[in-house]
Amino acid sequence: MSLFEDYYSLKGKMFQMLKPDGTLYSEMGAPLNDQETLQLYQRMVFIRLADQKALMLQRQGRMGTYAPVWGQEACQVGSAHALQKGDWVFPAFRELAASLMMGIPLKTIYLYWMGDEEGSRAPEGINVAPVSIPVGTHPLHAVGVAWAAKIKGDKTVTIAYFGDGATSKGDFHEAMNFAGVFKTPTLFFCQNNQFAISVPRKIQTASETIAQKAIAYGVDGIQVDGNDLFAVYTATKEAVDKARSGGGATLIEGVTYRFGPHTTADDPTKYRTDEEMEPWKPLDPLVRLRLYLREKGLWNDEVEKRLTEEAQKEIDRVVKEAEAVPAPEVEDIFKYVFAEMTPQLKEQMEYLKETLA
Amino acid sequence: MVKLNMVEAINLALREEMERDDRIVILGEDVGREGGVFRVTDGLQARFGDERVVDTPLAEAGIVGTAMGMALYGLRPIAEIQFDGFLYPCLDQITNHIGRIRNRSRGRFTCPLVIRVPYGGGIHAPEHHSESPEAILAHTPGIKVVIPATPNEAKGLLLSSIRDPDPVIFLEPKRIYRAIREEVQEGDFTIPIGKARLVQEGRGVTIIAWGAVVREVLNAVEELKGNKIDMEIIDLRTISPMDVDAIITSIRKTGRAVVVHEAPKTCGLGAEIIALINEKAFLSLQAPIERVTGFDIPVPLLKSEHYYLPNPQRIVAAVKKVMSF
Numbered sequence: 053m054s055l056f057e058d059y060y061s062l063k064g065k066m067f068q069m070l071k072p073d074g075t076l077y078s079e080m081g082a083p084l085n086d087q088e089t090l091q092l093y094q095r096m097v098f099i100r101l102a103d104q105k106a107l108m109l110q111r112q113g114r115m116g117t118y119a120p121v122w123g124q125e126a127c128q129v130g131s132a133h134a135l136q137k138g139d140w141v142f143p144a145f146r147e148l149a150a151s152l153m154m155g156i157p158l159k160t161i162y163l164y165w166m167g168d169e170e171g172s173r174a175p176e177g178i179n180v181a182p183v184s185i186p187v188g189t190h191p192l193h194a195v196g197v198a199w200a201a202k203i204k205g206d207k208t209v210t211i212a213y214f215g216d217g218a219t220s221k222g223d224f225h226e227a228m229n230f231a232g233v234f235k236t237p238t239l240f241f242c243q244n245n246q247f248a249i250s251v252p253r254k255i256q257t258a259s260e261t262i263a264q265k266a267i268a269y270g271v272d273g274i275q276v277d278g279n280d281l282f283a284v285y286t287a288t289k290e291a292v293d294k295a296r297s298g299g300g301a302t303l304i305e306g307v308t309y310r311f312g313p314h315t316t317a318d319d320p321t322k323y324r325t326d327e328e329m330e331p332w333k334p335l336d337p338l339v340r341l342r343l344y345l346r347e348k349g350l351w352n353d354e355v356e357k358r359l360t361e362e363a364q365k366e367i368d369r370v371v372k373e374a375e376a377v378p379a380p381e382v383e384d385i386f387k388y389v390f391a392e393m394t395p396q397l398k399e400q401m402e403y404l405k406e407t408l409a
Numbered sequence: 410m411v412k413l414n415m416v417e418a419i420n421l422a423l424r425e426e427m428e429r430d431d432r433i434v435i436l437g438e439d440v441g442r443e444g445g446v447f448r449v450t451d452g453l454q455a456r457f458g459d460e461r462v463v464d465t466p467l468a469e470a471g472i473v474g475t476a477m478g479m480a481l482y483g484l485r486p487i488a489e490i491q492f493d494g495f496l497y498p499c500l501d502q503i504t505n506h507i508g509r510i511r512n513r514s515r516g517r518f519t520c521p522l523v524i525r526v527p528y529g530g531g532i533h534a535p536e537h538h539s540e541s542p543e544a545i546l547a548h549t550p551g552i553k554v555v556i557p558a559t560p561n562e563a564k565g566l567l568l569s570s571i572r573d574p575d576p577v578i579f580l581e582p583k584r585i586y587r588a589i590r591e592e593v594q595e596g597d598f599t600i601p602i603g604k605a606r607l608v609q610e611g612r613g614v615t616i617i618a619w620g621a622v623v624r625e626v627l628n629a630v631e632e633l634k635g636n637k638i639d640m641e642i643i644d645l646r647t648i649s650p651m652d653v654d655a656i657i658t659s660i661r662k663t664g665r666a667v668v669v670h671e672a673p674k675t676c677g678l679g680a681e682i683i684a685l686i687n688e689k690a691f692l693s694l695q696a697p698i699e700r701v702t703g704f705d706i707p708v709p710l711l712k713s714e715h716y717y718l719p720n721p722q723r724i725v726a727a728v729k730k731v732m733s734f
């Protein structure tokens with residue numbers, strides 16, 4: 053029986069592999085070898101620190117509004133690790149981790165939140181679309197790219213990341229429906245972090261789970277423990293393999309929790325208490341993996357210290373580089389609007405230059 | 410009288426009107442428990458309960474589409490769209506249904522509702538949080554579009570908007586949400602929709618503006634002090650239906666004009682205003698009319714936003730050009 057039959061979303065079961073204490077659920081082995089696991093843990097440490105750094109830069113006035121990934125690292129690292137390099141990723145706005153995993157440089161990500169348009173330019177060969185702030189709009193693009201790949205006979209798979217809130221948007225439903233009808237190789241990865249800004253998950257939908265929504269579209273749906281790197285990786289890998297071999301789309305609901313504010317512009321004390329957060333704290337995806345690795349003799353304080361120092365050094369270097377980027381020129385806001393600048397834009401640009409002279 | 414900023418003035422207007430009219434329901438994202446991302450609806454759910462101040466699922470078309478249904482059934486919904494850039498999915502509902510239902514049903518069904526939207530740039534917000542879609546809305550038959558430029562104006566105009574028999578889109582210039590604090594009239598007071606405000610009288614040139622740029626125009630006036638330019642400033646405050654009389658009366662007096670808006674230049678309301686002047690006061694003109702506007706580009710991210718926004722310097726240059734013709 054496939055994972056998706058086993059965890060058919062009306063059965064009300066959530067897929068888990070790694071217990072909060074870092075031990076594995078019975079009989080199932082780990083899906084990744086020790087070295088890979090340690091590598092992914094290292095990425096997660098880096099991501100956690102890069103994320104914290106962004107929060108700090110914003111507080112110091114060195115960055116604009118920022119949406120932290122804090123707490124959702126396993127969702128993004130585990131799923132992105134199951135993809136291949138040429139696969140297409142459509143992030144929402146909280147996807148620092150998935151973007152880094154797919155090869156977007158940290159400097160680019162920082163530049164975006166610092167308010168530089170260059171921060172939306174993916175390097176050649178890396179198919180990560182720019183941040184999508186209008187909630188729930190981009191899963192359609194993931195379906196379109198997957199559909200095109202299918203028409204062209206390519207083996208490309210696409211994934212859209214979005215939140216629990218996004219599942220309320222009409223566009224999300226249209227995307228799921230198209231994916232079902234045209235059997236596109238698309239993954240819908242919903243990070244259910246329990247909130248859409250202040251609005252709790254239960255106000256978002258009367259469905260028991262988000263994964264269940266897949267059934268109505270004739271698409272597989274599975275709920276996974278989003279703070280469990282192994283479960284996320286395994287479910288995504290199965291969905292990717294299925295998609296690549298012509299089996300169509302999958303909706304994965306990663307159950308997780310947003311530890312930070314919605315964005316740096318948000319004050320969560322307005323709508324959630326510390327007590328509400330308490331039960332989630334021991335479920336921190338990094339803690340769980342650390343316990344697993346310690347049991348294997350692969351992690352100790354020494355290792356943590358080394359990983360942290362290495363990451364910190366690299367992050368500081370990137371911040372310096374990002375901050376050294378010169379301010380954008382007047383041309384930069386005009387020259388990419390069309391393939392060729394229109395006479396109107398040329399005139400407006402010349403006028404602006406004159407007023408600045 | 411109390412001194413309030415625009416956020417507080419709108420909050421007060423909502424609160425007072427909800428006390429008076431129990432048909433009012435506020436709906437939107439984060440408007441309840443959190444009191445809105447800008448705190449405009451702060452405390453209202455605590456006061457009026459979660460049936461009258463409702464946190465909805467995240468779905469803009471859903472919010473305004475159901476608001477229309479509520480209005481059809483006799484409630485007075487006030488929908489909040491969290492930011493300008495997220496109004497676009499509502500255009501289907503607004504254009505195809507909300508703006509047409511009275512006409513289509515020959516007056517049998519009507520839809521008096523308010524859609525409040527914080528709009529415009531200048532707060533260093535992320536992408537899609539700095540749009541000025543007013544021309545698209547003014548171009549849509551059957552809806553009114555109101556834009557306050559000060560706290561007191563916001564209160565009086567909002568009360569009129571809520572009581573209007575037709576749908577009103579109430580665009581709130583978020584850049585000046587907290588920038589101006591002024592005395593706001595207490596109690597039941599309204600400012601009529603469709604009437605411009607004469608901000609400053611003058612005989613030399615008419616400056617026409619609305620929303621956050623009215624403040625930029627006043628800053629330009631400061632910069633021009635000593636230049637002996639006698640400026641008349643008109644704040645349109647309703648852009649649909651526009652107060653054409655106020656514009657024409659002023660042009661007949663001054664013969665010169667500058668229109669200032671933050672929205673892109675092409676097909677912006679500046680074009681409409683100039684066309685109206687041509688139709689009704691062409692022979693009074695002593696100089697071509699100037700426009701100071703945003704550009705025909707997506708509003709840039711924060712590092713380049715200052716390039717985009719009309720500023721006093723650009724307004725001053727336009728005024729000087731018009732005066733020296």
Ligand SMILES: Cc1ncc(C[n+]2csc(CCOP(=O)(O)OP(=O)(O)O)c2C)c(N)n1
Nearest residue numbers: 146185186187215216217218247248249495
């Ligand atoms: C269409 C749209 N409406 C409103 C917003 C403002 N907004 C930004 S994020 C957000 C909540 C999103 O919640 P969810 O989809 O669960 O993602 P999360 O932020 O929790 O990662 C809202 C309302 C937006 N960006 N886009």
Ligand SMILES: [Mg+2]
Nearest residue numbers: 215216247248
């Ligand atoms: Mg969420």
